[in-house]
Amino acid sequence: MRRSKIEERTKQMAFLKNVWYCAGFSHELDDAKLLGRKLVGEHVLIYRTESGEAVAMSNVCPHRFAPLSEGHRYGDNVSCPYHGLEFNAEGQCVRNPNGDKGTLTDLKAPRVARLKSYPLEELWGILFIWMGKPEKADTSLIPDFSMTEERPGHRTVFGFHKLDAHYELAVDNLMDRTHVQFLHPRLNLGTDFRDDFERRYSTEQIGDEIWDYHCELNAPRMPLTAILWPEAPELMEYYFDVRWNAPGHMLLDAGSVAANTDRKIGSHTPGANMVTPIDEHSCYYFWNNCRDSNLDSAEADKGLQHGITDTFANEDGRMVAMCQEMMDGETDLLSMKPLLLPSDEAAVRARRVIARKLREEAEEEAREAADNGALEAAE
Amino acid sequence: MRRSKIEERTKQMAFLKNVWYCAGFSHELDDAKLLGRKLVGEHVLIYRTESGEAVAMSNVCPHRFAPLSEGHRYGDNVSCPYHGLEFNAEGQCVRNPNGDKGTLTDLKAPRVARLKSYPLEELWGILFIWMGKPEKADTSLIPDFSMTEERPGHRTVFGFHKLDAHYELAVDNLMDRTHVQFLHPRLNLGTDFRDDFERRYSTEQIGDEIWDYHCELNAPRMPLTAILWPEAPELMEYYFDVRWNAPGHMLLDAGSVAANTDRKIGSHTPGANMVTPIDEHSCYYFWNNCRDSNLDSAEADKGLQHGITDTFANEDGRMVAMCQEMMDGETDLLSMKPLLLPSDEAAVRARRVIARKLREEAEEEAREAADNGALEAAE
Amino acid sequence: MRRSKIEERTKQMAFLKNVWYCAGFSHELDDAKLLGRKLVGEHVLIYRTESGEAVAMSNVCPHRFAPLSEGHRYGDNVSCPYHGLEFNAEGQCVRNPNGDKGTLTDLKAPRVARLKSYPLEELWGILFIWMGKPEKADTSLIPDFSMTEERPGHRTVFGFHKLDAHYELAVDNLMDRTHVQFLHPRLNLGTDFRDDFERRYSTEQIGDEIWDYHCELNAPRMPLTAILWPEAPELMEYYFDVRWNAPGHMLLDAGSVAANTDRKIGSHTPGANMVTPIDEHSCYYFWNNCRDSNLDSAEADKGLQHGITDTFANEDGRMVAMCQEMMDGETDLLSMKPLLLPSDEAAVRARRVIARKLREEAEEEAREAADNGALEAAE
Numbered sequence A, B, C: 001m002r003r004s005k006i007e008e009r010t011k012q013m014a015f016l017k018n019v020w021y022c023a024g025f026s027h028e029l030d031d032a033k034l035l036g037r038k039l040v041g042e043h044v045l046i047y048r049t050e051s052g053e054a055v056a057m058s059n060v061c062p063h064r065f066a067p068l069s070e071g072h073r074y075g076d077n078v079s080c081p082y083h084g085l086e087f088n089a090e091g092q093c094v095r096n097p098n099g100d101k102g103t104l105t106d107l108k109a110p111r112v113a114r115l116k117s118y119p120l121e122e123l124w125g126i127l128f129i130w131m132g133k134p135e136k137a138d139t140s141l142i143p144d145f146s147m148t149e150e151r152p153g154h155r156t157v158f159g160f161h162k163l164d165a166h167y168e169l170a171v172d173n174l175m176d177r178t179h180v181q182f183l184h185p186r187l188n189l190g191t192d193f194r195d196d197f198e199r200r201y202s203t204e205q206i207g208d209e210i211w212d213y214h215c216e217l218n219a220p221r222m223p224l225t226a227i228l229w230p231e232a233p234e235l236m237e238y239y240f241d242v243r244w245n246a247p248g249h250m251l252l253d254a255g256s257v258a259a260n261t262d263r264k265i266g267s268h269t270p271g272a273n274m275v276t277p278i279d280e281h282s283c284y285y286f287w288n289n290c291r292d293s294n295l296d297s298a299e300a301d302k303g304l305q306h307g308i309t310d311t312f313a314n315e316d317g318r319m320v321a322m323c324q325e326m327m328d329g330e331t332d333l334l335s336m337k338p339l340l341l342p343s344d345e346a347a348v349r350a351r352r353v354i355a356r357k358l359r360e361e362a363e364e365e366a367r368e369a370a371d372n373g374a375l376e377a378a379e
């Protein structure tokens, strides 16, 4: 009986809660902006306080449910766009401009009103939000994306997209390198995909972290290599290594280097690829790309920015949305018994980690509920 | 058991039936127009007969459910746009052009076919429709909007909007004056809203009628006052008194008058503000505005017409639709346990009257069903 | 108990399965095209092999559900647009370009992967698909549309539309001739529809085939007759005879001939009118029109093509979509108790045949399930 209850609970919880999700980028909070974003089924408000701290809280005013992101800022406070309730950076209501004395100067506020506030961490230009119980938020669980931060000798470009598909379809896409030759012919070597220089790939799981390695050896130089590394030789090694952490954090450690070297000579372009559910049928895909070559080239900036944006909007994003549509409303891929290919190993391992973690969360919740029951009975 | 059945019935009936709703304006029936409108979940056809009477009936042809409002008029009859069944102003089918003799001249009509007809009253340029049992329609229950009728010394402008929100969210909006300074900065005094001249407000309930009084005393003249009353002094009193009757009838009795007078010197602009549900997720907002000053000014006509339209489309309508969206599909606001503020008194009283009336309708229906059962058993 | 189970099954099966549906036209498969189309709730891929045979299979890749119609052809094989799995014309997976040896030349394919394949017949330029059990597909059940085929002395034009309505509403529309004068005033005689020359109509049912006869005797020549038959006399006979076969196949046998002849002198324009469900709320309407007069006239081609397209898009299609909308989401017309008119005889007979066939399919399935159970028990 216990078991079936946990299974039911697991099913209800469509998304992991006690994990970090990407909520966007630091630069999105410039100019005192109030950023409203639906993440993991919840409406979230994010902004930067005057002291520079990024904070996150519910974007839903408890009065009549107006989106606070449409309101105004007064210092670190946000006033609701509808009737002006004012909340501080902890989400506490601190002012009701329409108090019961009938004048605007009445500062009496409903002290009981408090917005749900979310742990928010800002690292390497990326915003990470914790959607579960705040007391469980542990910043050591944030995957390392330091190698994608803009710093001397490195230049980073950014972007994000809304995809009309369940977030796991987007993770599948990013964990898989075999689609490149079919879905992205322009990114391919400009040769027929049946061509046949050496490729190597392998998958490795270390705890709950999954690595998918892929490289092309002794491959001819691609046209777009010239943008990143004008001095590239004719014989190249291209590598794309993907590191996954639950639920949707992928480091895409990629580079174009001289063939038969130790990968040090060439252009390195690691990027953070982070997928965050909006709801059961859509998700955000946040990405950055940090290069260590041709840094001051506006052409390289633009080429990467437009190239990645275009690829996602018209190729990957379009494809995962089409797959979602062919699924006729179903969001649980595995329930549709898909064919498993050897190349799916990384994606399937990721799905298994997510499934196990969902189960663990359900068990934990059941245990806590039981403990609370015991506590209450004892009192 | 009786109780739970009534509660169930109350829940099923999302909208009050035995009340008058605004269906539109008299001028919408000009030029023999067939007006098709979805009101309180039902498709309604409204038109004016040749003798001048406005009539309402189902807009759904009983044959294949074509919208009769797309058809043609022959005198007081309406013919269906699809196969030409003709209905008279009582909704009775009077002609089937495709009779069983196989010629067009066969006038045999299915006498059994009769459209549901609705009591419709036309008062002060406004159309009021009764969605409940016709025998219960009592015109004395129509709230008085005579003060908004165009007549010598008075000029009235009109408009309506479709709002993507449950009608009670629109009633909340109209019953609340505190949002003006936040949502309508242009309508405000052009000053920072923290400014601080005297405001007074109070709420009063007389039976099921609710009054919400609001005035600004010794306030500086607003820019837009000049349009209505070019001779306005520098020190003004602005009043906005709202009278509410179930389910969505609001008289907005407003004016701009000289400060410290008996409100007689100045410009008076009462308006009818009437909200009618379309379905659970949308509603119509009908409004008029009747002024007693600057009557012949096309600028005043246009200023009011455009100003009110613009305010509703871009400010109130946009806001209630955003709130509805933040509620993620929920339409029953109270089930979401909103924060109650002192300024909500009028809106909350209105919701309570609606809730009680819904319960009364459910009880009445249960009683009638029981009586009918007893009657049948006796026969 | 058996009975109620069959009724439940009948209800679940919204559409007949063991029948032929129109899937499109032969010319849609020109230029090696991969045609993806949703038919009777299933995603179907149709194409022509190099030997000229038209084949149909599931359009959903079993790997990640990408639409194969977005992929590429290699001879008679189709490769998935996402990860390149290749399927042959029987739907068998024959190649995985991303095999487990890690190179592109690995041809190992998951032999277990096989797309559902559908019997497809190509007759008279029309594609017919069988959505039920393949072993039951019997080509003798395809209704005869040979008279609509382009051949010496005959010229055929084609078209199709997507209608936002349940397919039976479209069948109703096509089985009914009485709407012409109301919905298509341009197709009428340019006279007031109350005019009164002789019309005759009758309905006949032969087994499960229904004929609806309609003609106008001694009618004045219509303007559009001149396009088809420039030498037409002033006194005409117009006939429209509709033959229906389940579920949505209608031969519209129409012509404009000299009055009081044996129908041999004049212009004959039989057409296939075929309605295929997409899902519960939409359908395809496929049509052709084959004339035996004025064959080389580009004006006649264009007039028919544009005229029929325009009529369906703006008149019939618009009307059935409006009716569907007035039904507020209900798709089962009869459950809404529509008024029946004498002119509905043909359409009602068609609905009764469909309902009986749905019941028969449910019974057959129940019987087969029972037999299988007995078989399994015996083993």
Ligand code: FES
Pocket (backbone or CB within 6 Å): A061, A062, A063, A064, A065, A066, A080, A081, A082, A083, A084, A085
């Ligand atoms: S909705 Fe925010 S203060 Fe009213």
Ligand code: FES
Pocket (backbone or CB within 6 Å): B061, B062, B063, B064, B065, B066, B080, B081, B082, B083, B084, B085
């Ligand atoms: S739908 Fe109105 S007459 Fe047929």
Ligand code: FES
Pocket (backbone or CB within 6 Å): C061, C062, C063, C064, C065, C066, C080, C081, C082, C083, C084, C085
């Ligand atoms: S979805 Fe078709 S091969 Fe992967």
